[in-house]
Amino acid sequence: EVHLVESGGGLVQPGESLRISCVDSGFSFSWNWMGWIRQAPGRGLEWVAHINGDGDEKYYLDSVRGRFTISRDNAKNSLYLQMNSLGAEDTAIYYCAKLGMLAGGPNWFDPWGQGTLITVSS
Amino acid sequence: AIQMTQSPSSLSASIGDRVTVTCRASQGIRSDLSWYQQKPGKAPNLLIYAASKLQSGVPSRFSGSGSGTDFTLTISSLQPEDFATYYCLQDHIYPWTFGPGTKVEIK
Numbered sequence: 001e002v003h004l005v006e007s008g009g010g011l012v013q014p015g016e017s018l019r020i021s022c023v024d025s026g027f028s029f030s031w032n033w034m035g036w037i038r039q040a041p042g043r044g045l046e047w048v049a050h051i052n053g054d055g056d057e058k059y060y061l062d063s064v065r066g067r068f069t070i071s072r073d074n075a076k077n078s079l080y081l082q083m084n085s086l087g088a089e090d091t092a093i094y095y096c097a098k099l100g101m102l103a104g105g106p107n108w109f110d111p112w113g114q115g116t117l118i119t120v121s122s
Numbered sequence: 123a124i125q126m127t128q129s130p131s132s133l134s135a136s137i138g139d140r141v142t143v144t145c146r147a148s149q150g151i152r153s154d155l156s157w158y159q160q161k162p163g164k165a166p167n168l169l170i171y172a173a174s175k176l177q178s179g180v181p182s183r184f185s186g187s188g189s190g191t192d193f194t195l196t197i198s199s200l201q202p203e204d205f206a207t208y209y210c211l212q213d214h215i216y217p218w219t220f221g222p223g224t225k226v227e228i229k
Contacts, residue, residue, distance in 0.1 A: 037166075045158075045166065045209055047218040061217050062123075095165055102172060107213045108156040110168035110177065 004096050009116030014087055020116055022079040022096030030074035033099035033106040036081050038092035039115075046092075049081065050099060050106060063089075086120045093117050124148050124212050128221035134229040141197040143224045145210035150190045154214035157186055157195045160223075161206045169208075170195065200226070 008020035022034070035050030049060045049070040058070055069082040079096050093115040099106035125148040135141050145155065153173035158166040168177045170186035173193055183198040197204055205228055210221040 044223045045160075045211075045220040047211070047220065059216050100168075100171060107154065108168055108171040108211070109158075109166070110171075112165040112167070114165055 004098070004111060004113035006094065006096050006113045006116035009094065009118045011119045011121065012086055013122050014120055016086055016120075017082070017084045018086060018118060019080055019082045020094055020118070022113055024077045024079070024098075026077075029077040033101065034072060034079045035097050035099055035106075035109060036070060036079075037095045037097060037109065037112075038090075039095070040089075040092045043092075048094070051079070052106075083118070086118075088120050091118060091120045123217050124151060124215060124219050126210055126212055126219050126221040128208075128210060128224045130224060131222065132225040132227060134227050135200050136229045137200055137202060139200045139229075141200050141204075141226060143195045143208050143226075145188075145193040145195070145221050147191045147193075147212055147214075151212045151214035153189045154212055155186075155188070155193050156211045156213065157184075158209045158211065159204075159206045160209065166209065197226075 003025040006022045012018050031053050033052050036048040038046050038048050051058045051070045055072050067085045071080045095112050095115045097109035097112040100108045127146045129144045155173045157170040160166040169180050169184050174186045185196045187194050207223045207225045209223050
């Protein structure tokens with residue numbers, strides 16, 4: 001059974017940085033696209049970024065491009081999100097997820113981790 | 123960016139009811155759409171991908187249809203465990219965008 005576990009969330013001050021992680025206890029991590037999705041308190045879901053299996057193809061939400069960096073370490077079955085210049089608008093639960101694919105490219109998120117909460121506040 | 127809208131934003135229904143949730147894209151997205159169920163305090167769960175393909179392990183009372191700009195998620199006979207918020211997601215072009223959600227509540 002695929003099991004994704006996020007960690008590294010917490011309270012940070014505006015302008016600070018944080019790196020969150022996601023460990024995959026399943027198999028074939030390196031074959032899968034992986035992504036991050038966030039959900040502000042009481043709000044809907046927002047796609048943040050995703051990365052291909054080799055780590056050389058990345059896509060970002062415009063509002064995080066240049067501040068956030070998605071990366072992975074396949075030897076550790078781990079996905080990361082380095083977040084810099086954090087602002088109150090980045091306060092959210094951050095979920096990692098595997099991406100399912102049909103022919104061509106990634107298409108859907110499954111499964112999801114349980115999420116890690118990041119609160120940006122002074 | 124493609125805007126996704128959902129209707130209704132919430133609905134009240136009874137056990138056994140047929141429930142339909144609609145998702146509309148601001149431009150054509152072929153069948154590049156998935157549906158997710160989220161229960162309070164939990165991560166979302168994939169129900170449908172490629173607009174109409176049922177994810178393995180998801181009960182057959184869930185179905186999806188549509189292509190282009192208009193999509194529907196149907197629950198043929200609402201069960202107690204189906205009370206949740208439902209989101210659509212387009213993966214046609216970046217940035218991927220979710221609909222705002224439809225909350226299904228108990229009548």
